[in-house]
Amino acid sequence: MKNCASMTIAIISLLSILFFMSVSASNDRSLLTLPSLLDDATSFEEGLSNSLYHKSCHDVEGVIFRKVMEWVKKDPSLAPSLIRLHFHDCVLRGCDASILLNHSGSERSADVSKSLRGFQVIDDIKAELEKKCPRTVSCADILTTAARDATVLAGGPFWSIPFGRKDGRISLAKEATNVPMGRESVTKLIELFESKGLNVLDLVVLSGAHTIGRSTCESVQHRLYNYKGTKKPDPSINPVYLNYLRKKCRSTSGNVFLDATTPKAFDIHYFRNLKKKMGLLSTDQSLYSDLRTKPFVNALFNESSLFFNQFSVSMVKLGNILDAKSQEKGEIRINCNRVNYRHV
Ligand code: HEM
Ligand SMILES: *[C@@H]1O[C@H](CO)[C@@H](O)[C@H](O)[C@H]1NC(C)=O
Ligand SMILES: *[C@@H]1O[C@H](CO)[C@@H](O)[C@H](O)[C@H]1NC(C)=O
Numbered sequence: 001m002k003n004c005a006s007m008t009i010a011i012i013s014l015l016s017i018l019f020f021m022s023v024s025a026s027n028d029r030s031l032l033t034l035p036s037l038l039d040d041a042t043s044f045e046e047g048l049s050n051s052l053y054h055k056s057c058h059d060v061e062g063v064i065f066r067k068v069m070e071w072v073k074k075d076p077s078l079a080p081s082l083i084r085l086h087f088h089d090c091v092l093r094g095c096d097a098s099i100l101l102n103h104s105g106s107e108r109s110a111d112v113s114k115s116l117r118g119f120q121v122i123d124d125i126k127a128e129l130e131k132k133c134p135r136t137v138s139c140a141d142i143l144t145t146a147a148r149d150a151t152v153l154a155g156g157p158f159w160s161i162p163f164g165r166k167d168g169r170i171s172l173a174k175e176a177t178n179v180p181m182g183r184e185s186v187t188k189l190i191e192l193f194e195s196k197g198l199n200v201l202d203l204v205v206l207s208g209a210h211t212i213g214r215s216t217c218e219s220v221q222h223r224l225y226n227y228k229g230t231k232k233p234d235p236s237i238n239p240v241y242l243n244y245l246r247k248k249c250r251s252t253s254g255n256v257f258l259d260a261t262t263p264k265a266f267d268i269h270y271f272r273n274l275k276k277k278m279g280l281l282s283t284d285q286s287l288y289s290d291l292r293t294k295p296f297v298n299a300l301f302n303e304s305s306l307f308f309n310q311f312s313v314s315m316v317k318l319g320n321i322l323d324a325k326s327q328e329k330g331e332i333r334i335n336c337n338r339v340n341y342r343h344v
Contacts, residue, residue, distance in 0.1 A: 047164050047327075048162035048163060048320065049162055049164055050160055050161070052162075052164050053133075053136070053137060053163055057129065057133035057137055058133075060129065060133070061145060063125070063128055063129060064125055064129075064146060064149060065145075065149045067121065067124055068125075068146050068149040068150055069153060071120075071121045071124070072150065072153045077117075077213070077214070078117065078118050079151075079154040080150070080154070080209070080213025080214070081116070081118040081213065082118040082121060082143075082146050083150050083151060083209050083212075083213070084116065084209070085099060085118045085119070085143065085147070086143050086144060087147075087209070088107070088112075088113065089140070090196070090319065090321045091180075091192070091196070091321075092171075092175050092176065092178060092179065093168050093171070093323045093325075093326045094165075094168075094321045094326055095140050095143070095144060095165050095318075095320070096166065096323065096327070096330060097138065097139035097140040097143055097165075097167045097168065097333065097336060098168045098171040098326065099113070099143075099171070100122060101171040101337060101338065101339065103171075105172065105173050106172070106173060107171045107172065107173055108171070108173075110173040110174075110176030110177075111176070112176050112177075112179045113179075114216075115215075115216050118146075122139065122142055122143055122336055123335075123337070125142050125146065126139060126142060126333075126336050130334060135334060137332070138165050138330075138332050139333050140166065140167050141164070141165050144161055144165065145161055147315070147319075148161055148315065151266060151311075154212050154264070154265070154266040155265050155266040156308065156311065157312045158312070159312035159315060159316055161316070162319075165322065165327070165330075166326070166331060166332070167331055167333040167339075168327075168329070169326070169329055169330065169331065169339045178192065180192060181219065182215070182219045182220075182281035182282060183282055183283065184283055186286050186287065186290040186292065189283060196321050198314070198317055198321075200292055200293060200296065201296055201314070202314040202317060203287075204293050204297060204300070205296070205307065205311050205314045206314050206315070206318060207270075207283070208268075208270050208300070208307060208311060210258040210259060210281070210284055211259045211262070211266055211269060212258070212263065212264060213257075213258050214256060214257050214258060214263075215255065215256055215257075215258055215280055215281065216252075216253075216254075216255055217248070217249035217254040218252050218253075220249065220256065220282075221249060221252055223245075223282055224245055224246055224249065225246075234282060234285075236277055236279075236285045236286075237277055237285070238276055238277035238278050241260065256280065257280075258280050260278055260280070261278070267304065268302070268303070268304050268307050270284075271300045271301035271307070272301050272302075274297055274301075275288060275297070275301060
């Protein structure tokens, strides 16, 4: 009963926050740019369908799940890597597998892509599907599904996925400057998410993916000794945690878990850590200091089922980000690393 009451309160507070957000959003969004963006997004989204492969590639989800499970069993650290790979794909040119193209000068070769992993899992799934149902399942759909399955295997929620994304033919390293690297302001993050049709709740909830996985020490070094030129560490780090990080990151080539409490479990400890000043990235911790995002952290930190439900909703939104041009000119790639043929 008590559980139920606190859940209700959390839901009500989330709903009221959402209401105020939608009111303020409709006031400050530019009327000139937004409607056209949304129109494109919706018209393509309507082309996605849960049953797309039922006839053309029976059991596509079974094939993908078994492959992801096989790889994650061998190396559990691939689960978070697949989730991140999907996020990086969708941020640039929508979810069109542009991150998988590996010609020189592609997104994959950009600095921010350096620690991306899991490409071989997608290649393996693609090879299997090309045998079973050639030229049918896009690499973008595979990547979305693999990210969902990786979430499930890490102990997170399941959601159903609409299919029909096309694989893009363009991938540019210079556009990767739009992918967040962990030092951005909350304003920057909100702007980035809103430009993709995602709101502040989506931002906070999806950042909860940092409940698993790791980061290079390079991404946090700037917080440890001389934060913003102060010759002092970032004051928003818990002192005990700071000590731990300094030891762990003596060498910048090291890695450190994003969730120091339960690094391998998909759970709400990411949000609890923020309340203890134990967010790893400065973008993580800033979600708790900024008044636009803090209420969501507070609503989520003790409500697993709320986190799981909303994570599912927000991941579907993330996976449905489509770019009109890349979809129109898109294709079903045969090899996820290359476009099918090149125009000369
Ligand atoms: C909100 C803005 C975000 C920022 C600034 C951010 C930044 C980062 C950074 C800096 C890393 C570590 C990179 C490294 O040094 O190796 C990382 C890892 C990760 N990110 Fe994010 N991220 C964001 C959003 C997301 C979203 C929306 C998702 C997925 C839904 C996500 C999933 C992950 C995962 C799972 C890892 C661990 C990867 C691994 O273990 O291989 N991130 N992120
Ligand atoms: C692209 O990927 C293939 C297969 O994974 C690999 O053999 C090749 O070296 C890669 N090319 C580049 C430019 O990274
Ligand atoms: C968190 O939830 C548990 C059980 O649902 C409850 O006993 C506890 O009081 C809650 N803590 C806070 C700070 O809300």
